[in-house]
Amino acid sequence: MAKSEEKREPLLHISARAPMPWYFSVAVRLSCIIVSLLFCTLLTWLITGVDPIAFSVTVFQASFPAKAAMFGIKFWPMLRDLSILLLLALAVTPAFRMRFWNIGAEGQTLMGCLGAAACMKLLAGVIPNEWIIVCEVIAALLAGALWGLLPAIFKAHFGTNETLFTLMMNYIATQLVAFFCILWENPKGSGTIGIINQNGALRGMGWLPVIGGNKYLLTIIVAGAFTLLMYFYLYRSKQGFELSVVGESERTANYLGIKVRRVTIRTMILSGALCGLTGLLLTAGENHTLTTTLAGGRGFTAVMVSWLAKFNPFIMILASFLLVFMEKGAGDIATKFSLNKSFSEILTGIILFFIIASDFFIRYKVRFRHGAKIPEGGVSRV
Amino acid sequence: MKKLVALLLTLALCIGCTAAFALEGQPVAKENMKVGFIFLHDENSTYDLNFINAAIEACEKAGVPYVLKTNVPEGEECFDTAVELVADGCTIIFADSFGHEPYMIEAAMQFPDVEFCHATGTRAHTQGLPNYHNAFASIYEGRYLAGIAAGLKLNEMIEAGTITPEQAKVGYVGAYPYAEVKSGYTSFFLGVRSVCPSATMEVTFTYSWYDEAMEKEAATSLINNGCVLISQHADSMGAPTACEDAGVPNVSYNGSTVAACPNTFIVSSRINWAPYMTFIIECTINGEAIPADWTGTIATGSVELSEINETAAAPGTVEKIEEVKAGLADGSVKVFDTAAFTVNGETVTSYLADVDDMGDFQGETEVIKDGCFAESEFRSAPYFDLTIDGITILGQ
Numbered sequence: 001m002a003k004s005e006e007k008r009e010p011l012l013h014i015s016a017r018a019p020m021p022w023y024f025s026v027a028v029r030l031s032c033i034i035v036s037l038l039f040c041t042l043l044t045w046l047i048t049g050v051d052p053i054a055f056s057v058t059v060f061q062a063s064f065p066a067k068a069a070m071f072g073i074k075f076w077p078m079l080r081d082l083s084i085l086l087l088l089a090l091a092v093t094p095a096f097r098m099r100f101w102n103i104g105a106e107g108q109t110l111m112g113c114l115g116a117a118a119c120m121k122l123l124a125g126v127i128p129n130e131w132i133i134v135c136e137v138i139a140a141l142l143a144g145a146l147w148g149l150l151p152a153i154f155k156a157h158f159g160t161n162e163t164l165f166t167l168m169m170n171y172i173a174t175q176l177v178a179f180f181c182i183l184w185e186n187p188k189g190s191g192t193i194g195i196i197n198q199n200g201a202l203r204g205m206g207w208l209p210v211i212g213g214n215k216y217l218l219t220i221i222v223a224g225a226f227t228l229l230m231y232f233y234l235y236r237s238k239q240g241f242e243l244s245v246v247g248e249s250e251r252t253a254n255y256l257g258i259k260v261r262r263v264t265i266r267t268m269i270l271s272g273a274l275c276g277l278t279g280l281l282l283t284a285g286e287n288h289t290l291t292t293t294l295a296g297g298r299g300f301t302a303v304m305v306s307w308l309a310k311f312n313p314f315i316m317i318l319a320s321f322l323l324v325f326m327e328k329g330a331g332d333i334a335t336k337f338s339l340n341k342s343f344s345e346i347l348t349g350i351i352l353f354f355i356i357a358s359d360f361f362i363r364y365k366v367r368f369r370h371g372a373k374i375p376e377g378g379v380s381r382v
Numbered sequence: 383m384k385k386l387v388a389l390l391l392t393l394a395l396c397i398g399c400t401a402a403f404a405l406e407g408q409p410v411a412k413e414n415m416k417v418g419f420i421f422l423h424d425e426n427s428t429y430d431l432n433f434i435n436a437a438i439e440a441c442e443k444a445g446v447p448y449v450l451k452t453n454v455p456e457g458e459e460c461f462d463t464a465v466e467l468v469a470d471g472c473t474i475i476f477a478d479s480f481g482h483e484p485y486m487i488e489a490a491m492q493f494p495d496v497e498f499c500h501a502t503g504t505r506a507h508t509q510g511l512p513n514y515h516n517a518f519a520s521i522y523e524g525r526y527l528a529g530i531a532a533g534l535k536l537n538e539m540i541e542a543g544t545i546t547p548e549q550a551k552v553g554y555v556g557a558y559p560y561a562e563v564k565s566g567y568t569s570f571f572l573g574v575r576s577v578c579p580s581a582t583m584e585v586t587f588t589y590s591w592y593d594e595a596m597e598k599e600a601a602t603s604l605i606n607n608g609c610v611l612i613s614q615h616a617d618s619m620g621a622p623t624a625c626e627d628a629g630v631p632n633v634s635y636n637g638s639t640v641a642a643c644p645n646t647f648i649v650s651s652r653i654n655w656a657p658y659m660t661f662i663i664e665c666t667i668n669g670e671a672i673p674a675d676w677t678g679t680i681a682t683g684s685v686e687l688s689e690i691n692e693t694a695a696a697p698g699t700v701e702k703i704e705e706v707k708a709g710l711a712d713g714s715v716k717v718f719d720t721a722a723f724t725v726n727g728e729t730v731t732s733y734l735a736d737v738d739d740m741g742d743f744q745g746e747t748e749v750i751k752d753g754c755f756a757e758s759e760f761r762s763a764p765y766f767d768l769t770i771d772g773i774t775i776l777g778q
Binding site: 069070073074077178182186187188189190191192194195198199286287288289291293294296331334335338340341 | 424425426449450451452453455456457458462465466469470480481483484485487488504509558559560561563564589736739741743767
C-alpha cells in the first residue's frame with residue numbers, strides 16, 4: 001500500500017548553525033548558567049528539603065559575605081585560590097594550543113613546591129634571606145621546567161604519547177615529594193614537615209614577602225600579570241602564532257619552516273616553569289610547607305578551566321572563578337546545613353554539564369520533528 | 383588611720399583581683415561563647431567521626447553554640463578557617479589532625495584572646511603561647527586492655543591445639559613509625575604477653591593514615607606470614623575486612639567494626655574526646671586557664687573499650703578486662719613497667735626521650751621513673767619509641 005511509502009522525519013534534527021553574533025552566544029551561555037543554578041536549587045530542595053533561598057544565599061556568601069567584618073576574610077582567600085587555579089590553567093594552555101596534551105601540571109607544580117621547600121629548608125641561616133628567595137625562584141622554575149622538558153624530549157624525538165608520559169610523571173613527582181617529606185619530617189616518624197622556619201631566629205626565612213600588609217596580594221598580582229602576558233604571548237607574538245600552526249597541522253608548520261621539535265620542547269619548558277612558579281607561590285608564599293597534597297588536584301582542574309575558556313586567558317578568569325566559587329560554597333553548605341561535601345560536588349558537576357551543553361546549542365541547531373508527514377517522493381531516501 | 387587601712391586593703395584587694403584575673407583570664411558567659419571545630423575530613427572517616435560525635439555531644443550538654451568545619455586540609459586552609467571562626471565569634475577553636483598544629487599555632491599567635499586547642503599535637507609545652515593547648519589520652523591503657531582480649535584469644539587457640547605456643551604470632555598494621563603508633567602497638571603487645579607469655583608480634587607500616595587497599599594488603603601478607611591475630615593503627619576498614627575474609631581474629635581501633643566483621647571482631651579501643659571538650663568549655667566559662675597539655679585517662683572517661691564480641695572473643699575476656707582495668711585505675715598495674723619488657727635483652731633503667739620536639743631528634747628528658755616508662759606525663763602526646771624484644775618490624 002501507499003502507506004509504507006510514507007517517510008517519517010527523524011525525531012531530532014541536528015544541524016550546524018551559522019556563526020552567531022557574540023552577544024547572542026554570551027546570552028545563551030549566561031542563560032544556561034542561570035538555568036543550571038535554578039535547576040540545582042530545585043534539586044537541592046527536592047532531595048534535601050533545605051530552603052532553596054537560604055541555600056543559594058549561603059553559597060553566594062561563601063565568597064561574598066554580607067557582613068563587612070567577614071568580607072575580607074572570605075573574599076581574599078577566594079581570590080587567592082582563584083589565582084592559583086588560573087595560573088595553572090594558563091600554564092597548561094600553550095601546550096594545548098599546539099595539541100600537546102599536557103596533563104602533568106600537578107606533578108610540575110609539586111616539583112616547584114619541592115624546589116622551593118628545599119631552599120627554605122637547607123639554606124635558612126646559611127645565606128641571607130633575599131638570596132634564599134632568589135634561589136627558591138630559580139629552583140622552583142627549574143624543577144617545574146625539568147618535569148615539562150622530559151616528556152617533551154621523548155615526544156619530540158621518539159614520538160612517545162605525551163598524555164601517558166605527563167600523567168606518569170605526576171606519580172613520580174608525588175613519590176619524590178613523599179620521600180622528602182619523610183626525609184625532612186618533624187617529629188620523627190610522623191611523615192609531616194610542618195611549617196618550615198616557623199620558630200626562633202629562623203622564623204620567616206625563605207617565605208615570600210607580604211605586599212602592602214595583605215598576604216594574598218602577591219599571588220593575585222602574579223596571576224593577573226601572567227594572564228596579560230599569556231594573552232599577548234598566545235595571540236600577539238610570533239611564538240604564539242607558531243603554536244597555533246603546529247596545532248593545526250605539523251605539515252603546514254614544516255612547510256612554513258617552523259621547527260616542530262624545538263617548539264614542542266620550548267613550549268613544555270614554559271608550561272613546566274609556570275607550574276613550578278605556582279608551586280613556589282604555594283610553598284613559599286601560602287603554606288610554607290611541603291606535602292604531597294599541596295596542588296590538591298588543581299593541576300587536573302586547570303585542564304578543564306583551560307578547555308572551558310577555549311584557551312582564552314581572560315575567559316579563564318571566569319571559569320576559575322566559577323569553580324572556586326562553587327568549591328567555597330561547598331564548604332559553607334557543609335557547615336551550615338550539614339550536607340556532605342559530595343553534594344556540592346554533584347552540583348558543580350551539574351553546572352559544568354549545563355555550560356558544556358550551552359556550547360553545543362551555540363554551535364548546533366536542534367529542530368524537533370514536525371507533525372506534518374512528508375509527502376511521497378518529497379524527500380529522497382537515505 | 384582606719385580609713386587609710388581600709389583604703390590600702392581595698393587597693394590590695396583590687397590589685398589582687400586584677401592579678402588573679404590577668405592570670406586566669408576573664409570568665410566568659412555561656413551566651414557569649416561559641417566553639418569552632420576544624421576537622422580534616424568529614425563523617426565518612428572513622429577518625430573524624432569520632433571527633434565530630436564528641437564535639438556535638440559536649441557542646442549540646444554544655445548548651446553552647448558551635449560551628450563544625452569539615453574537610454579542612456593540613457595547610458594554609460587550616461589557618462584561613464581558624465581566622466574565619468574567630469570572625470564568626472568563636473572563643474574556643476579546636477582542631478583534630480596532627481598536621482593542623484603549625485597553622486593552629488600561627489592562628490594562636492595572631493589571636494591571643496581566643497583559646498586554641500589541638501588534639502594529638504606535641505608543641506604546646508614548648509611554644510610558650512598561653513592560648514595554645516594540646517590534648518591526648520592514655521590510649522596505651524586501652525590498647526593494653528584490648529591486648530589482653532587478644533592474648534586470651536591466643537590462649538584459647540593454643541588450648542584447642544589449633545596452634546602451638548610458639549606459633550602465637552600477632553600481626554600489626556601501623557600507619558607510620560611514629561611515637562603514637564609505636565606506643566600503641568607496644569602497649570597492645572604488652573597486654574597480649576601479660577596473659578600469653580609465648581606471644582610474638584610482627585609490625586608493618588603503610589606510610590599513610592588512610593589507605594584501604596594498602597592496609598588490606600598489609601594485613602593479608604601478615605596473615606600469609608603466619609600471624610594468627612591482627613590488630614591495626616590506621617583509619618580504614620582495610621585490615622578488619624582482610625581478617626573477616628581470612629577468618630582471622632581482629633582487634634580494631636577507633637570504634638567497633640562488628641557490623642562489617644561479625645565473625646572475627648573481638649574488641650576495639652578508642653579515645654572519647656567528649657570529656658576534653660567539656661573540660662575546655664567549662665574552663666572558659668569559669669575563667670580558668672586551660673593547661674598546655676591534658677591527658678585523658680580511663681578515670682576521665684577518655685579511654686574506652688567497645689562491647690566485646692562474644693562470637694570471636696575467648697570466654698572470660700570480659701571479667702579479665704574488668705579486673706585489669708581496676709588495676710590500671712588504682713595504679714597497681716602499670717602498662718610500661720620496665721620489668722615487663724627488655725630492649726636488646728636488657729631491662730631499660732634510663733632513657734632520654736625526645737619530648738621537646740624541637741626538630742633536633744635528640745632525647746633530653748629522662749622518662750624512666752620508679753621502674754616505669756612515664757608515658758604521656760611530660761607532654762600529652764605519646765613519646766614511647768623503643769622497639770622492645772618480641773616485636774619484629776618487617777622491611778627493616
